[in-house]
Amino acid sequence: MHSFRYLQGRLHAENVDLQTLAERHGTPLYVYSKATISDHFTRLDQAVNRLDHLVCYAVKANSNLAVLNTVAQLGGGFDIVSGGELFRVLRAGGQASKCTFAGVGKSREEIEYALNEGIYCFNAESQAELRYINEVAGSIGKKAPVAVRVNPNVDAKTHAKITTGKSENKFGIDFERIPEVYEWISKECPHLEIKGLQMHIGSQLTSVEPFIEAVKKVAPLVAEMKEKYNLRFFSIGGGIGIVYRQSLDSGTQEWWGGEGQEAHPLTIQSYADSIVPLLEPLGLRILMEPGRFVVGNAGILVTRVMYEKRGGAKTFKIVDAGMNDLIRPTLYEGWHQIVPVQKASDSATETVDVVGPICETGDFLAQDREIPVVKEGDLLAVMSAGAYGFTMASNYNSRPLVAEILVDGADAHVVRERQTLEDLVRGEHIPG
Ligand code: LLP
Numbered sequence: 001m002h003s004f005r006y007l008q009g010r011l012h013a014e015n016v017d018l019q020t021l022a023e024r025h026g027t028p029l030y031v032y033s034k035a036t037i038s039d040h041f042t043r044l045d046q047a048v049n050r051l052d053h054l055v056c057y058a059v060k061a062n063s064n065l066a067v068l069n070t071v072a073q074l075g076g077g078f079d080i081v082s083g084g085e086l087f088r089v090l091r092a093g094g095q096a097s098k099c100t101f102a103g104v105g106k107s108r109e110e111i112e113y114a115l116n117e118g119i120y121c122f123n124a125e126s127q128a129e130l131r132y133i134n135e136v137a138g139s140i141g142k143k144a145p146v147a148v149r150v151n152p153n154v155d156a157k158t159h160a161k162i163t164t165g166k167s168e169n170k171f172g173i174d175f176e177r178i179p180e181v182y183e184w185i186s187k188e189c190p191h192l193e194i195k196g197l198q199m200h201i202g203s204q205l206t207s208v209e210p211f212i213e214a215v216k217k218v219a220p221l222v223a224e225m226k227e228k229y230n231l232r233f234f235s236i237g238g239g240i241g242i243v244y245r246q247s248l249d250s251g252t253q254e255w256w257g258g259e260g261q262e263a264h265p266l267t268i269q270s271y272a273d274s275i276v277p278l279l280e281p282l283g284l285r286i287l288m289e290p291g292r293f294v295v296g297n298a299g300i301l302v303t304r305v306m307y308e309k310r311g312g313a314k315t316f317k318i319v320d321a322g323m324n325d326l327i328r329p330t331l332y333e334g335w336h337q338i339v340p341v342q343k344a345s346d347s348a349t350e351t352v353d354v355v356g357p358i359c360e361t362g363d364f365l366a367q368d369r370e371i372p373v374v375k376e377g378d379l380l381a382v383m384s385a386g387a388y389g390f391t392m393a394s395n396y397n398s399r400p401l402v403a404e405i406l407v408d409g410a411d412a413h414v415v416r417e418r419q420t421l422e423d424l425v426r427g428e429h430i431p432g
Contacts (some may be wrong), residue, residue: 001245001423002036002220002297002298002381003031003033003035003036003298003407004033004246004381005248005249006248006249006343009343010341010342010343010390011248011339011340011342011343013032013033013300013407013412014033014034014035014125014407014408014409014410015033015407015409015410016031016407016410016412017073018031018300018302018341018379018381018410019341019342019379021302021405022302022304022341022379025403025418026403026404026416026418027131027302027303027304027320027321027379027402028301028302028303028304028319028320028321028325028363028381028402029118029301029302029303029402029404029405030299030300030301030302030385030386030389030390030402030403030404030405031066031299031300031301031302031404031405031407031412032062032066032067032295032298032299032404032405032406032407032415033298033407034070034298034406034407034408034410035409036297036298036386037067037070037071037294037295037298037386038074040092040293040294040295040297041055041057041070041071041074041294042051042074043268043274044240044288044290044293044294044315045074045075045076047268047269047271047272047276048272048276048286048288050276051251051276051279051285052278052284052285052286053286053287053288053381054076054077054098054233054285054286054288055076055077055287055288055290056077056078056079056098056099056100056235056286056287056288056289057064057071057076057077057078057079057289057290057291057294058078058079058181058238058289058290058291059079059080059081059085059088059089059291059399060077060081060291060388060391061291061292061294061295061296061386061387061388061391062117062291062295062386062387062388062389062390062391063085063088063391064301064390064404064406064416065088065091065092065137065154065415066092066404066406066413066415066416067295067385067406068088068089068092068093068094069092069093069094069413070207070406071294072089072092072095073093076094076098077094077095077096077098077099077100077287078094078100079099079100079101079102079238079289079291080099080100080101080102080119080288081101081102081103082103082110083107083109083110083113083114086099086101086110086114086117086119090117096118096120096321097113097118097119097120098120099114099119099120100119100120100121100122100123100147100198100235100287100289101114101119101121101122102123102125102127102149102198102200102289102370103123103125104126104129104170104171105129106122106129106132107135108132109135110137111132111133111137111144111185111289112136112140115136115137115140115142115144116140116142119145119149119314120145120195121145121146121195121196121233121382122144122145122187123146123147123148123149123198124145124146124147124148124149124170125149125170125172125173125233126173127173127181127184129318130146130148130181130185130189131189131191133146133191133192134188134189134190134191134192134307135191137192138191138378142191143145143192143193144191144192144193145192145193145195146185146192146193146194146195146310147194147195147196147197147198147233148172148173148178148181148182148185148197148198148216148352149171149172149173149174149198149199149200150173150175150178150197150198150199150221151165151166151167151171151172151173151174151199152165152172152175152199152201152214152217152218153165153166153167153174153175154166154201154210154213154217155210156201156202156205156210156213156239157205157207157209157210157240158202158204158206158207158239159204159332159333160201161331161332162202162203162204162332163201163202164200164201164202164203165199165200165201165202165214166398168359171200172199172200174223175217175218178197178221178225179221179224179225182194182225182228182229186229194225194229194230194231195231195232195233196232196233196234196235196287197218197221197222197225197231197234197235198234198235198237198287199214199218199235199236199237199345199355200235200236200237200238200239200289201214201237201239201240202239203239203241203291203292204239204241204242205239205240205241205266206241206266207221207266208271208274208275210268211236211239211271211274211275212275212278214236215236215275215278215279215338216278218234218235219278219279219282220280220295221281222234222284224418226282226283226284231284232284232285233284233285233286233287234279234282234284234285234286234287234414235253235286235288235289236275236279236286236287236288237288237289238288238289238290238291238292238293239290239354240266240268240271240290240292240293241266241292241293241296242292242293242296242384242387243384244334244335244336244383244384245335245348245383246297246336246337246384247382247384248339254291256382266288277405290367291387291388292387292388294387295385295386295387296384296386296387297306297383297386298359298386299384299385299386299387299389299390300382300383300384300385300386301321301325301326301381301382301385301389301402302341302379302380302381302382303319303320303321303325303365303379303380303381303382304316304320304377304378304379304380305318305319305321305374305375305377305379305380306318306319306320306357306376307374307376307379308376314352314353314368315352315353315393316349316352316354316355317352317353317354317374317380318355318356318357318400319354319355319356319365319380320357320399321356321365321382321402322356322357322358322363322396322397323356323360323362323363323364324356324358324393324394324395324396324397324399325356325389325390325393325399325402326365326382326385326386326389326392326393327392327393327394328389328392329340329364329365329366329367330362330363330364330387331392333404336366336383336384336385337364337382337383337384338354338366338369338371338380338381338382338383339371339372339380339381339383340371340372340374340379340380340381341376341378341379341380341381342379343372344372344373344377347372348372348373349370349371349372349373350370350371351368351369351370352366352369352371353366353367353368353369354366354369354371354380357397357399358397358399359397360395362384362403371402372405384426390402390404390416395419395424398424400418400419400420400421400423400424401416401418401419401423402418402419403416403417403418404416
């Protein structure tokens with residue numbers, strides 16, 4: 001489900017009219033739907049309820065405090081990758097005891113911070129890192145809970161830049177080496193407590209097969225490690241793909257595949273139906289680390305058409321959002337549906353490039369895209385921008401970060417203010 005639809009010809013987020021919202025708060029503007037976040041989280045949570053489980057939302061997808069607070073209220077845990085993300089979770093009302101800490105390069109400060117706050121577990125990616133966590137924990141008189149991330153060498157069949165479970169990727173420890181690494185921890189690392197085993201094969205997976213392949217491959221290893229080292233959990237990572245093209249007509253909740261996308265991609269039910277029976281016999285707590293599935297369809301980026309430029313080869317709609325606000329199209333060839341906020345009165349379309357104001361050829365939101373005819377001043381909504389949208393935004397070209405709004409029914413809350421010009425230079429100094 002998602003809560004963006006046309007009502008009387010105007011796009012709404014839940015019961016809030018996006019045109020009014022854009023007029024009040026300016027553009028570009030990220031708008032999130034609380035109902036969609038709750039719905040997605042709850043659907044996953046319920047689909048696997050036969051398992052003792054914890055859904056640890058991947059904070060990197062969208063780390064706004066209001067989003068984290070929504071997840072915390074639903075009882076969720078968090079998958080964090082930095083001290084900064086831990087700080088956000090705690091500030092948002094989340095519990096350290098429900099946080100797993102992933103990432104290949106954790107620093108001493110981050111390890112100490114996480115230990116002092118009492119996180120659930122470190123997911124370690126190398127023997128060097130395990131050695132370091134052992135040393136840091138020992139130096140402050142603590143025992144660090146750890147899980148080792150296994151690299152199962154399974155092809156997630158997704159974009160190369162978001163594939164993580166192949167042996168040529170930098171993540172995890174080779175499948176074959178896992179038993180010796182656990183043995184080494186148990187013998188050589190007195191300040192580590194073996195708690196689990198983790199994997200994550202990639203992001204935006206649109207079929208269940210790679211998940212099945214990875215779970216089938218790793219489950220026997222988990223059973224063996226459980227037997228020997230008393231594992232408490234197995235984390236199967238995140239990666240559940242979403243549909244980037246959806247119906248926005250009032251009353252319709254059907255999703256369909258976009259160009260190059262399958263008509264019936266992975267559904268949460270098919271995901272649960274195929275992996276729960278494989279995981280149940282382990283008799284372990286199962287962790288999941290979804291990011292995109294929880295927030296991807298729950299957010300949009302509203303942008304205004306500033307100018308139109310008809311070149312020899314192409315027509316450009318120059319909008320006020322750029323690659324610094326949403327980098328996915330240029331970084332991953334990410335396809336985001338773009339629709340007018342005010343529904344066109346006729347069905348005329350044109351094929352255009354939707355580009356931003358940044359001085360780079362790669363600054364586009366869509367290329368050669370057929371969209372309804374829009375004119376200067378009109379508003380467009382870039383859909384499914386709730387995951388890896390704002391969190392990957394930057395100040396490039398000295399553009400202030402945009403505002404974020406959380407819609408809850410008929411209420412719209414400013415959950416992050418738009419940066420000012422003063423914010424842009426805060427902390428900078430001219431010597432002398
Ligand atoms: N767990 C681990 C260890 C991860 O590395 C990630 C994502 C997740 C969970 C969450 O994956 P998700 O459920 O969101 O697919 N910026 C890229 C995606 C990068 C994903 C990085 N790791 C994009 O915009 O497509």
